Amino acid sequence: MSRYAVIGKPVGHSKSPLIHRLFAEQTGQDVQYEAIEVELEALTIFVKQFFENGGAGLNVTLPYKEQVYALAQSRSNRAQQAQAANTLFLDTDGNLTADNTDGIGLVRDLRDNNRVEIRDRRVLLLGAGGAARGALGALLAEAPASLVIANRTMGKAEQLQQEFRSLHPIEVREFAELSGMHFDLIINATSMGIHNEVPPISATLLATTCCCYDMMYSHGKTAFVEWAEQAGATQALDGIGMLVEQAAEAFAIWRGVHPETASVIAQLRG
Numbered sequence: 258m259s260r261y262a263v264i265g266k267p268v269g270h271s272k273s274p275l276i277h278r279l280f281a282e283q284t285g286q287d288v289q290y291e292a293i294e295v296e297l298e299a300l301t302i303f304v305k306q307f308f309e310n311g312g313a314g315l316n317v318t319l320p321y322k323e324q325v326y327a328l329a330q331s332r333s334n335r336a337q338q339a340q341a342a343n344t345l346f347l348d349t350d351g352n353l354t355a356d357n358t359d360g361i362g363l364v365r366d367l368r369d370n371n372r373v374e375i376r377d378r379r380v381l382l383l384g385a386g387g388a389a390r391g392a393l394g395a396l397l398a399e400a401p402a403s404l405v406i407a408n409r410t411m412g413k414a415e416q417l418q419q420e421f422r423s424l425h426p427i428e429v430r431e432f433a434e435l436s437g438m439h440f441d442l443i444i445n446a447t448s449m450g451i452h453n454e455v456p457p458i459s460a461t462l463l464a465t466t467c468c469c470y471d472m473m474y475s476h477g478k479t480a481f482v483e484w485a486e487q488a489g490a491t492q493a494l495d496g497i498g499m500l501v502e503q504a505a506e507a508f509a510i511w512r513g514v515h516p517e518t519a520s521v522i523a524q525l526r527g
């Protein structure tokens with residue numbers, strides 16, 4: 258039996274234990290996976306002891322993705338781009354290694370599960386915090402026609418523009434400066450949904466065919482999904498599929514086998 262866990266605060270409502278149990282059943286892997294709430298002061302020692310005591314891998318959720326990235330001795334390219342990690346494991350030399358599967362999770366849910374093209378499409382990314390940073394590398398790797406970041410705080414959008422400029426040009430705008438533009442894909446990476454709010458943008462930004470994607474999910478429809486449906490989006494998707502896909506990629510890193518995700522997504526929605 259190999260031991261895994263997701264750590265964060267709060268983490269009590271995490272769906273990750275259920276997702277990984279379904280993956281383990283499906284692939285016949287003998288793994289145990291639990292959710293553990295860890296205090297910030299205890300984070301470093303917890304991670305160290307978890308692996309010293311034979312733990313095989315950790316997922317990391319809010320608010321610790323940046324902290325564990327800093328703790329790691331080795332970091333994947335995609336973790337470096339995100340400057341944050343959601344997956345930890347020991348490499349063959351026993352080094353604590355940080356990876357980030359959030360961006361690829363988003364892209365797989367869009368491209369593979371929902372047939373949403375990113376290549377050659379006009380993409381609007383709402384937000385410039387940790388969620389946006391985690392998504393950018395994978396989105397830009399798909400070669401969109403253009404990518405605009407809109408954020409309340411311009412400095413944070415400009416920072417991302419600078420950091421990712423070698424991958425792809427990025428345009429930055431205030432929310433109020435978007436009028437007249439049209440997008441094929443609009444991704445909400447703000448945390449406004451926590452308060453049932455949506456970014457202050459107009460329905461006129463949606464191209465004739467436009468997918469709106471909320472990186473968040475909730476029990477019912479998220480505020481952004483409701484807004485997108487009213488705005489006339491062709492597809493209005495929440496982040497459940499991304500959640501399952503980032504978990505599947507972590508499972509594949511740890512176990513060397515990539516689980517099938519469609520049935521797990523369906524089960525979570527049910």
Ligand code: ATR
Nearest residue numbers: 384385386387388389408409410413446447448449
């Ligand atoms: P996360 O890790 O979830 O991305 P974060 O790093 O705190 O969290 O980023 C939150 C994002 O939501 C930011 O883009 C933030 O905008 P600012 O950079 O201007 O802070 C955005 N956000 C949160 N609340 C907001 C609000 N009330 N209005 C506009 N943007 C908001």
